[in-house]
Amino acid sequence: MAFGEQPAYxxxxxxxxxxxxxGVLPPHSRLPSQARIRAEYGVSDTVALEARKILMAEGLVEGRSGSGTYVRELPEPGRIVRAGYRPSGSDGVFRQEQADDQVKGSWESCSEQQEASAAVAARLRLPAGERVMQTRYVFRTDGEPVMLSTSWEPLSLTGRTPVMLPEEGPLGGHGVVERMAAIDLVVDNVLEEIGARPGLAEEMAELGGMAGHCVLVIRRTFCAGGLPVETADIVLPADRYRPAYHLPVR
Known part of the structure; x- marks a missing residue:
């Protein structure tokens, strides 16, 4: 194969x-069969199969059992607006994750005590195995799943305080900044790092997508005077949403 020449698949x-x-192959139209690809492009069955696999991995087509492979209708990505701290209201947690006044969101959550994994402990600057409160969220807009979030807070800070459970107690649902202020921890910094990876099967089952399709992961950590008080992984489908940041210019 000459330099710069692509493999056939x-x-x-x-x-x-x-x-x-x-639009030559519009949404819901059937992708040419393997035999037709082989004949049209003059390639082998192996090349035709690999080409179809690539389109499926990219999320452009989907297989339908007993019917064939069809072009997916790709959604216009919505915006997940993020702008740092927002005052909490009746939907404070959703505002913390998605700072858009035009969006009315809801969520479900579940909290439990865990031993911090090595990765989570490093983010919270704790010894591995230290006890943390893990909270899992499913966020919805108009009833449709938008994103998932898993957060971890050190029980060495919040244990046996009124804010130990993020969604219960006098400040349940009010967000990290207000909850930490109640135990004299002033959150003054938040770091967000964005990455991408294939979605896990259990994530896509909740978000309504196919395992392996790309997701964006926002790794967020709140700090008070340099001390991490909460870290979280926020997961959203890359083909349906994109984060948009409003940042002040000083």
Missing amino acids: LRVAGDLRQKIFD
């Missing part, structure tokens, strides 16, 4: 991808 996948983007 990438060339075939690229041509089919362009046909999808151009």
Whole structure:
């Protein structure tokens, strides 16, 4: 193969991808069969199969049992607006995750005590195995799942205080900043790092997608005077939502 020349399966996948983007293969239309791809492009069965696998991995097509492979209707990505701290109200936790006044959201949560994994302990600057409160959330907009979040708070800070459970007690649902202030910890910094990876099967089952499709992961950590008081992983489908940041200019 000459320098710069693509392997046959990438060339075939690229041509089919362009046909999808151009509307030649519109949403819900059937992708050409393996035999038709083989004949049209003059390639082997192996090349045709690999090209179809690429389009499926990219989320452009989906298999339907007993029917074939079809072009997916790709949604226009919505915006998840993020702007740092927001005052808590009746939907404070949702505001903390998605700072958009136009969105009315709801969530479900479940909290339990855990031993911090090595990764979580490092983020919270704790010894591995230290006890933390883990809280899992499913966030919805208009009843549809939007994102997942798992947060961890050191019980060495919150244990045996009124804010030990994020969703219960006098400040339940009020968000990290207000809850920590109640135990004399002033949150003055938040770090967010964004990455991407294939979605896990259990994540996509909750979010309504196919395992392996790309998700964005926002790794957020709240700090008070340099001390991490909460860290969280926020997961959202990359093809349906994109985070948008409003940052002050000083």
